[in-house]
Amino acid sequence: MNALQMLIDAASVGGLYALTALGLGLIFGVIGLVNFAYGEYIMVGAYVLLLTAGVHWPFAILAVLIFVILFALASDWLVFRQVRRAQPETLMIVSFGLSFMIQHLYVVLFGSLTRTVNFLPEINRSIEIGGLRVAGVSILQIAATIILTTALALVINYTKIGYQMRAVSENPRMARLVGVNSNRIVAAAFAISAVLAVTVTVLFVAQTGSMTPFFGVSLTMIGFVATVIGGLGSLPGCALGGFLVGALTTLLQMMLPSHLQPFREAFVFAAVIIVLLVRPQGLIAVRSAWERV
């Protein structure tokens, strides 16, 4: 395996984590919520893929998309909107509670066994590009990361919903005082984060073919760590952080001697701690304008 091939693998996993981190970072940016239930959007989506196993794949993906968006909107409407003005730590605990509740509801309904599904086996086939053998899913992961990150940046920076989101993010009360329907803007942020979650679900399930009621949590944990090292509240920071954590995990997997590989995460998190010791504000600190009175 040569270096370029390793880089492609690292980039594809990094991309998956970057998308996870972006979904978390977007909601945090708009309403200050660290949404641990985000992992449940990913997990629930995977089970919808499982249930729609026989269905032609575009319809299966459409079903997941619709279900997860509605699920995310419902979580906002039924839970988070009720505690909108609470402290950030309260919001985080609420999202923890929601996350646990959904996981265990799943265990009650479907059991806690690992389920497997053979979703889109075609994209796991390797393709040869200029002498490199690359898994199709890696290419998809990298492409999805580039497309969605760019699209999100364009929406945030250049559309009406984008500047309204930034306004709500900076000063929710003032945004309402100039007529921004903040509930609708927050709902839009949840819907966009659900789209990112669905992308992660589809790529993850296509690649691994398996799921447990708890796999969303581990992804969210990594995504959360990524948002913190990238700079909480900065979307480019989230993407960068996710990318670095994913890439580092993959590279360690490939380069560590085999007896150390089970402890791969220890090395990843040691690196995270070092980054935070050196740059506690994250890699990309949130740019804030000077206050002048």
Place this chain on the structure above:
Amino acid sequence: MNHLQIDNLTVVYGAVRAIAGISIHVRQGETVALIGPNGAGKTSLLFTVAGVVAPRSGTIKVNDRDLAGMSAEARVANGISVVPENREVFTKLNVHENLLVGASLRKDRAAIQADTDRMYTLFPRLAERRQHMAGFLSGGEQQMLAIARALMAHPKLLMLDEPSLGLAPVVTDKVYEAIGELKKGGTSILLVEQNSERAFAVSDRAYLMQAGRLVAEGAPAQLAQDGIVEQTLFGRAAARIVGTPNNIQVTP
């Protein structure tokens, strides 16, 4: 029918009563000053009318329509806008985006474009700075932006909270010039100020407020002569020291 009719309004924060049974009104096209020291409850009153603070009791009616239970966004749609103390411009948005956020409730792109152009004519300084992040503007520019942002929603009733606070006199002139323009255009204005001299110069009527209650109401000229303004703002003892300037110019 008064444009704004507030009856017996009481606002309570925890154990603190910010407003204790106040009744005021603003007629169509009228400019009304609300004067009082810090902590009098002026800002609470504006935020209650704007819909981000809930009253304990009392009614607020706009054109005879009771606003109870109406969201802040819906009140903006009904022609009520507020320019808050400290401007509260969106510092991470540029000047132009701040104006566009002010037009959030409107759909007609061409009309919005025409309105931003109108704002840039009204405040040429903002035109020069349209691509700058609002957080980098000076206090006076931020005040102009905050007013322009509110105007983007086409308010029929505009509430301004201490628009001269912390501004140099020249800049305050600019801001009051704009308020005068709005008044001429027929907008009803509720103007909260500590700078009573400035406020009285543009106002048709004035209320004096202290510790959540009204202490006086009347024509600005009358209130200015009575010396009651100084008493309200500075206390009875200090009023004698500050004295009563009888050179206030009042517009008819």
